[in-house]
Amino acid sequence: MAHWVSDSDGSDSFEWDSDGNGEEAASFNAAGAGPSVLSAANTDDPGPSTRVANGNGKAGPSASLVQKYMDMGFAEEIVLKAMKDNGDDGVDSLVELLLTYQELGNDLKVDNGFASGCVPQTVDDSDDDDILGNWDDEDAGGRSTRVANSVDDSGDEDFLHEMSHKDDKIDSLVKMGFPEDEAALAITRCGLDASISVLVDSIYASQNAGDGYCGNLSDYEDNSYGGINKGRFMDGNKKKRKRYGGQAQGSRGPLDGSADEPMPLPNPMVGFSLPDQCPRPVNRDLPSQAMGPPYFYYENVALAPKGVWTIISRFLYDIQPEFVDSKYFCAAARKRGYIHNLPLENRSPLLPKPPRTISAAFPRTKRWWPSWDTRQQFNCLQTCVSSAKLLEKIRVTLTDSSDPPPPRVQKWVLEECRKWNLAWVGLNKVAPLEPDEMEFLLGFPKDHTRGISRTERYRSLGNSFQVDTVAYHLSVLKDMYPQGMNVLSLFSGIGGAEVALHRLGIHMKTVISVEKSEVNRTILRSWWDQTQTGTLIEINDVQTLTSERIETYIRRIGGFDLVIGGSPCNNLAGSNRHHRNGLEGEHSSLFFQYVRILESVKSIQRL
Structure with a gap:
């Protein structure tokens, strides 16, 4: 009897687009609530910005950080004054200032003009204008000025937009597991326009070098951050990020993006080996930190924007990606890159081997397939299909043409057939692949996705x-x-x-599945109940999969043997040209969550 447990606390659906030549790929989630350093920041959610910055890009105090020191017994105005005077000198210096100012008491308030009301109080929606209007701003010439309240509406809007953009970046870094203070300091060092990967590099490099400000904050233990021993958490992360050669993870190249050159893709894209072919020699020396167990396996689209695979490799122990086109395994192309620490010897294919041509996979199409359509395989399977209007236009055009049709008609029809993976199902009649045909091409059992809408079936299969x-x-x-x-x-x-593991005959004792889409979770759960005897634990929010939660699971099941997955790629996909933001995209940046979780697993299991 199979068992499954859901740690999900919501039913959010999740959508993304495709990759490469119209390709597309997959998503991530996680378990239980509980205290965590990840939730330390942004506990409040006031208007456009909860943080204030100087004109030179330095981060102002957030409400949550001010509240932290107020909870320690310091008056709010003293906390704000100390933070402002302390700058980036570190927590030890800040605490000394707080103690000094507390001793000075009321005299300090009068001397330094606290009564003027220029210091922000607690933050909520109604306070945003006052905060932005009163916080001191240092211009490029070093002169102290003030941001006028409602003097220039357009200027205020620009400032709010800049603060919102900064908040978004800080929030993204916090969701990856970095403390808010380190995220803000990284933006101060690298600038507001720095990419997420550059900011992550900066934080890692700072931690590895023992940066005073970040290091002190990391070692600070505070119950207002959920009772977590942050010193233990961050010390563990520093050790995990140590790389061979004494370098920190993510710090192997410069932070200006000059190292993010395109990684050359092999042609043909055959990986390190193919079934029934003599394995070619591969020079792949894994660093000791990357050795399994646990083994890990990460997939993403091969045709990603410039620099993406360089960054992915850098954050996964500088392991060389294995680029493979699935056309060597089935009748449809699917260009993907895989970074893993699995052995390369003694690989074996699934049996029976699937057909590798369209005519072998779908023999009924032979009768109607015109000689001028020379396709042997489909392009990458997509998450959407062609319109009925296009299918009718093709039929009418061919019916009105000679046999064979003129070259220009042939060219147009073939372009549409390749783009939408259309098959010949009648005289002059083409149609998109059915969901069950896509299941067959992708190696899933028949009716694996049946029971949900056709639209959802196409979307889920296209991202698998x-x-x-x-x-x-x-x-x-x-x-x-x-x-x-x-x-x-x-x-x-x-x-x-x-x-894949089931078809290989590998028993899965426990699977902890992280998946945001409720539709996908339903499909996996249904298949599991029909085929498995192990335990399935479902999680729907990756941010809840903290190091503490991971440690709990490891204690419960005895450790993980394999960490496998691939982050959603609609910001990497070639066909998603309007929003190709690389690893900066809302969904693709979850790659850094994969890295965080993998490092937590490896670190905990070494203890």
Whole structure:
């Protein structure tokens, strides 16, 4: 009897687009509530900004940070005065100032003009104008000025927009597991326009170098941050981020983006080996920190924007990606990159091997397939299909043309057929692939996604693993874990990794699945109940999968043998040209969550 547990606390749906030549890929979530350093910041959510900055880009105090020191017994005006005077000198210096100012008491308030009301009080929606209107601002010439209240509406809007942009970046870094103070300081160092990857690099480099401000904050233990021993948490992270050669993770290249050159893609895209081919020699020396167990496996689209794969590799121990096109495993292309620490020897394919041509996969199409359509395989399967209007236009155009049609008609029809993966189903009649046909091409069992809407089926399948490809890489685990294994599945989607392990005959004792989409969780749960005897634990929010929660799971099940997943890629996909923000995108930046969780697992299991 299979068991499953849901740690989900919501039913949010999750959407994304496609990659490469019209390709697309998958998502992530996590368990239980509980105190965590990740939730230390932004406990309030006032208007456009809860933080104030000087004109030179220095971060002003946030309401949550002010409240932290107020909870320690310091008066609010003293906290604000000390923070302002202390600048970036660190927590030890700040505490000394707080104690000094507390001793001076009322005299300090009068001498320094606290009665003027220029210092912000507690933050809520109604206070934003006062905060922005009264906080001291230092201009480029070093002169102290004040931001006028409602003097220039357009200027206020620009300032609010800048603060909102800064808050968004700080929030993104906090969600990745970094303290708010370190995030704000990284923006001060690198500038507001710095990319997320550059900011992460800066934080990691600062932590590894023992930066006074960040280091002191990291070692500070405070119950107002949820009772977490932050010193223990951050010390562990520093050790985890140590790389061979004494460098910090993410600090191997300069922070100006000059190192983010495109990673050359192999042609043909055959990975390190293919079934039934003699393995070619691969020079791949993994650093000791990357060695398994636990083993890890990360997938993302191969045709990503410039610099993306360089960054991904840098944050995953500088391991060389394995780029594979699934057209060597099935009848549809799917260009993907995989970074993993799995052995390369003794790989074996799933049996029976799937057909690798359209005619072999769907013999009924042979009767109607015109000789001038020379396609042997489909392009990457997408999350959407062509319109009925286009199908009718193709039919009418071909009906009104000669046989064979003129070259210009052939060219147009073939372009549309390649773009939308259309198959010939009648005389002059093309149609998109049905969901069950996509299931077959991707290696899923028949009706795996049945029971949800056609739109959702296309979306879920278009973002999934190609099971045969992934199983070929994972096949080395079968002899290593004859009694079964525990799996942490991140961005599980519809369970491509789980289906691959099942088809390999690897027993899954426990799977902790992190998936935001309720539709995808339903598909995976249904398949699990029909096929598995192990325990499935479902989590729907990656931010709740803290180091403490991971440690709890590790104690409960005895550790993870495999951490597998791939972050949503609609900001990386070639077909998503309007929003190709690389790893800065709302969904693709979750890659850094994968890194955070993987490092937590490896660090905890080393203890």
